[in-house]
Amino acid sequence: xxxxFEKVEHVYNARSPLxxxxxxxxxxxxxxxxxxxxxxxxxxxxxxLLQHLNGLLQPTSGAxxxxxxxxxxxxxxxxxxxxxxxVGVVFQFPxxxxxxxxxxxxxxxxxxxxGVPEDEAKRKARELIKLVGLSEDVLVRSPFDLSGGxxxxxxxxxxxxxxxxxxxxxxxxxxxxxxxxxEMMEMFYRLHxxxxxxxxxxTHSMEDAARYADEIIVMHEGTVWGHGxxxxxxxxxxxxxxxxxxxPETVKLKQQLEKRxxxxxxxxxxTLEQTAEAIQQLFAKGERP
Amino acid sequence: xAEPILSIEGVSFRYPNQSDYAVQNVSFTAExxxxxxxxxxxxxxxxxIARMLIGLLRPERGAIxxxxxxxxxxxxxxxxxxxxxxxxxxxxQFVGATVEDDIAFALENNGIPRLEMVERIREAxxxxxxxxFLHYEPHRLSGGxxxxxxxxxxxxxxxxxxxxxxxxxxxxxxxxxEVLETVRRLNRQQRIxxxxxxxxxxxxxxADRLIVMNKGEVMAEGTPEQIFxxxxxxxxxxxxxxxxxxxxSRLRERGIPLRIGYFTTEELVEELWTLYSKK
Numbered sequence: 001x002x003x004x005f006e007k008v009e010h011v012y013n014a015r016s017p018l019x020x021x022x023x024x025x026x027x028x029x030x031x032x033x034x035x036x037x038x039x040x041x042x043x044x045x046x047x048x049l050l051q052h053l054n055g056l057l058q059p060t061s062g063a064x065x066x067x068x069x070x071x072x073x074x075x076x077x078x079x080x081x082x083x084x085x086x087v088g089v090v091f092q093f094p095x096x097x098x099x100x101x102x103x104x105x106x107x108x109x110x111x112x113x114x115g116v117p118e119d120e121a122k123r124k125a126r127e128l129i130k131l132v133g134l135s136e137d138v139l140v141r142s143p144f145d146l147s148g149g150x151x152x153x154x155x156x157x158x159x160x161x162x163x164x165x166x167x168x169x170x171x172x173x174x175x176x177x178x179x180x181x182x183e184m185m186e187m188f189y190r191l192h193x194x195x196x197x198x199x200x201x202x203t204h205s206m207e208d209a210a211r212y213a214d215e216i217i218v219m220h221e222g223t224v225w226g227h228g229x230x231x232x233x234x235x236x237x238x239x240x241x242x243x244x245x246x247x248p249e250t251v252k253l254k255q256q257l258e259k260r261x262x263x264x265x266x267x268x269x270x271t272l273e274q275t276a277e278a279i280q281q282l283f284a285k286g287e288r289p
Numbered sequence: 290x291a292e293p294i295l296s297i298e299g300v301s302f303r304y305p306n307q308s309d310y311a312v313q314n315v316s317f318t319a320e321x322x323x324x325x326x327x328x329x330x331x332x333x334x335x336x337x338i339a340r341m342l343i344g345l346l347r348p349e350r351g352a353i354x355x356x357x358x359x360x361x362x363x364x365x366x367x368x369x370x371x372x373x374x375x376x377x378x379x380x381x382q383f384v385g386a387t388v389e390d391d392i393a394f395a396l397e398n399n400g401i402p403r404l405e406m407v408e409r410i411r412e413a414x415x416x417x418x419x420x421x422f423l424h425y426e427p428h429r430l431s432g433g434x435x436x437x438x439x440x441x442x443x444x445x446x447x448x449x450x451x452x453x454x455x456x457x458x459x460x461x462x463x464x465x466x467e468v469l470e471t472v473r474r475l476n477r478q479q480r481i482x483x484x485x486x487x488x489x490x491x492x493x494x495x496a497d498r499l500i501v502m503n504k505g506e507v508m509a510e511g512t513p514e515q516i517f518x519x520x521x522x523x524x525x526x527x528x529x530x531x532x533x534x535x536x537x538s539r540l541r542e543r544g545i546p547l548r549i550g551y552f553t554t555e556e557l558v559e560e561l562w563t564l565y566s567k568k
Binding site for chain 2: 174256
């Protein structure tokens with residue numbers, strides 16, 4: 001599903017003395033099937049932006065188009081139900097949203113509310129629990145007896161149970177250890193490809209943005225500061241630093257090498273492998289500059 | 290040799306109704322003024338150790354000594370006054386309606402006279418560079434600022450030791466740097482002993498010494514340099530190596546004869562330059 005923001009503004013507590021403009025003049029398009037990372041400093045507006053993707057917030061002016069649906073300041077929340085089914089949001093610490101007696105009931109809660117028959121919902125729960133990397137016998141257990149990482153996977157299965165076309169991930173690996181983080185990011189990437197999802201990842205990790213995203217949207221002080229491929233976005237480290245953001249470690253290394261060696265490294269150096277290869281080529285050339 | 294400020298001897302612990310030990314036969318010491326990091330994956334037992342150190346959990350076997358005295362029911366209150374624990378989630382440790390009230394809370398509990406309280410709060414807030422926020426409501430602060438207020442609450446009690454239990458894992462990169470910078474300064478200038486419990490090896494690289502936990506046991510102990518030489522052994526137990534170490538091992542695989550034993554990007558660049566200019 002294509003997503004288009006047109007002149008979107010969002011003011012919290014509009015028409016009150018506490019009014020605060022969180023977003024302004026946001027014009028951005030996310031094409032169907034893309035994996036897009038949204039980065040920005042705390043307070044840059046990325047969480048506000050994210051909440052417009054399934055109508056949790058409505059723009060105070062402008063329009064958000066998601067597939068066939070258009071959300072404006074006039075569109076009533078009652079009309080947003082179909083949209084909420086199509087856009088699945090995994091919030092930060094989604095394990096805090098678990099509430100049912102068993103894992104199976106928790107995963108089935110969404111589909112049952114959208115009118116899916118019970119046996120169909122249960123069949124889906126069995127399929128999804130495996131998809132998120134847990135075994136079927138977890139279904140009968142209380143979600144509160146599971147480890148933090150397992151609980152998070154259950155919560156994600158609950159979001160996937162509605163078969164969304166767009167998956168929005170807000171810092172999905174916060175608090176996990178390095179292995180858990182990597183497994184979870186690989187899982188989302190696999191889902192993105194297998195289910196042909198449009199994925200929107202909000203992250204502080206420039207490494208993850210460089211590794212997984214087709215495009216990066218950089219938010220700064222309530223509006224879009226930059227939008228491009230990882231290669232384009234990470235080309236200018238100084239400009240990013242000026243708004244409190246950094247480039248991936250691999251790009252930092254590339255820039256330090258270019259300075260020390262007095263050469264230009266043509267590779268964008270977005271992953272460890274890409275960078276290792278670029279350095280190997282630099283050494284293979286042999287001659288000193 | 291100086292008396293260690295903390296010593297743990299053969300400590301084991303099991304949670305109720307569990308047959309496996311969360312911590313098994315763990316021993317280590319910390320010197321006064323040292324920054325010691327305990328690293329390990331989620332569930333390796335590192336947070337259990339932190340909870341035992343302030344008497345929230347009681348070891349099944351073994352002994353814990355702090356400041357030269359055995360930790361038990363008689364000494365636990367003194368230990369809690371001298372050891373401050375910063376938890377993972379900044380939102381789970383506020384009780385006061387303002388930053389000032391929050392720092393005052395522990396002082397009130399310890400019966401500090403009002404005039405001295407005012408003085409100690411002012412001093413603590415200055416040490417974490419949060420003076421302009423004294424009358425803010427905690428929920429209006431960023432994650433890094435909240436953790437600094439939590440640290441100020443500890444400093445007001447004039448502690449000998451600060452334990453950071455994954456205290457930076459929920460912060461953004463800037464917040465993480467703010468908190469670590471604050472702790473580093475306190476460690477250097479006031480010789481407060483720091484015990485940081487973390488799975489972030491970039492954070493652990495700043496410590497004087499590391500203890501690596503795996504499945505409840507101590508797997509290795511040494512300086513950051515010694516520990517990072519373990520390389521893929523650390524990756525196998527779910528930890529991530531510092532960037533320069535990972536990059537170095539990939540370059541060696543490609544036939545670039547880098548030496549082992551550096552862990553900053555700057556050192557890697559110099560090492561590559563040395564090799565390159567010798568060609």
